[in-house]
Amino acid sequence: MKNVLVVYYSQSGQLEEIARTIAKPLMEDTEVSVTFCPIVLEKSFPFPWKKEAFFDAFPESFLQVPSKIVAPSEEVLAKKYDLVLLAYQVWYLSPSIPVNSFLKSDFAKRLLENTSVITIIGCRNMWALAQEKMKKLLQGTGAQLVGNVALVDRHINHISVITIVKWMFSGEKKKYLGIFPKPGVSEKDILESSKFGKIILKYLKINSYSNLQTELVANDAVEIRPFLIEMDKKANKMFKIWANLIIGKTNSRPAWLKGFNVYLLVAIWVMSPIVYILHLFTYPLKFVKIRKEKAYFQGV
Ligand SMILES: Cc1cc2nc3c(=O)[nH]c(=O)nc-3n(C[C@H](O)[C@H](O)[C@H](O)COP(=O)(O)O)c2cc1C
Structure with a gap:
């Protein structure tokens, strides 16, 4: 039996939906046991956001100042995992405060040390340098990064700015004024992300991830816009x-x-x-x- 842990944080539910869709093929396999672990902060961030709170999160997000998190359950902490899927969003070009706080906690060391980790990003579109910061955070826990999937809003940059602001401040992921596209990662991309789970399952079974990222990229897991x-x-x-x-x-x-x-x-x-x-x-x-x-x- 292979043990897989899915660690995630999500305000709107988008990233949780992505993480669960990717994990689906693993959950359907009788030889894999999947445990979900949401990151919970002692003092949570509001959603939908008010303008003041949204900007107030900037300095601590960017400078990666951690907050206190609620301890994961004993059931989660007691197991040793073969693979961890870490689903995170980007806040101000950095891993979000909840995810940064988890990675700087002793719980992360306990769960991730000497463990293979695949990062799953769900953000607007600007994640590349946040992933560099993520690499350092993972090194700090002793984890091995073996794969990365980045799902983004594929619309023109400025359109995605308008639609995400509306979404973050209203809490509703719908077409602004009926003319703008829906904000965030498209339903199609979320639905199709189970294909990444199938690929991950194959490598989990052979317990070697050397070609994982190449296969993920060949299947459109990471789109780079220079x-x-x-x-x-x-x-x-x-x-x-x-x-x-x-x-x-x-x-x-x-x-x-x-x-x-x-x-x-x-x-x-x-x-x-x-x-x-x-x-x-x-x-x-x-x-x-x-x-x-x-x-x-x-x-x-
Ligand atoms: C405070 C804040 C800052 C954000 N900054 C970025 C950013 O720098 N780059 C980016 O691509 N997305 C950014 N986003 C969008 C998030 O990465 C994410 O897509 C969105 O919050 C939905 O995630 P959820 O699953 O937690 O609801 C930001 C969101 C918030 C709330």
Whole structure:
């Protein structure tokens, strides 16, 4: 019997649905036992979000400051797992506070040390550098990263910004004004993600994951958009400055967060289109570098 643990956090239920769909082929196999472990914070984040709370989560998300989590059940902690599926979302270009908090807890060390881990990302579309941070967090627990699946909103970047904001602030994953596409990962992509579970099951059974990521990528598990990587890198530099400026403030924190809000609007609606045009013009010059980067971020 193989023991598989699925660790996840989800506010809207999207990431839980993705994790359960991927885990389905494993659950249907009589030789595999699947245990689900939601991450629960002692002080939970609101959903739907209010604007102040949404921006207030920025400094601690980006600087990866952990919060206290509720201990997983004894039943979860008592078992030794052959494989862990870790489903996480990105908050401000970093693994979300709940997931970061879990990975920095003693529980994660106990559950993940010397264990193969497959990360499952469900986010808007900007996850590449968050996955680099995830690699470091996993190293800290002694886990081995053997695979990664990243499901995103495939619509144009700016459309996904509009629709996700509406979704996060209303709590409803539906077509904004009846004309915009539905926000987040599409129903089709979620439904079809069980194909990744079938691939994972095959490698779990042979207890070797050396070709897993290649097969996952061949089946569309990781789509890389070079422009988003460029934006991710640029935004990480700016977020670092803002987060370090804000984290030490107490009384003036709300005012600083308002400043960050304005910066974010300018970055998305003014700077990003300019970067996009420059990206298109310089694309032929950077072709080799982009191809190398694409292969790197598709790997583990
Ligand atoms: C505070 C906050 C910040 C976010 N930042 C990002 C981000 O930097 N990149 C991204 O692709 N998605 C971002 N998202 C979207 C999430 O990754 C995720 O897709 C969404 O919150 C739904 O996940 P759920 O399953 O927890 O409901 C953010 C969401 C929240 C709430």
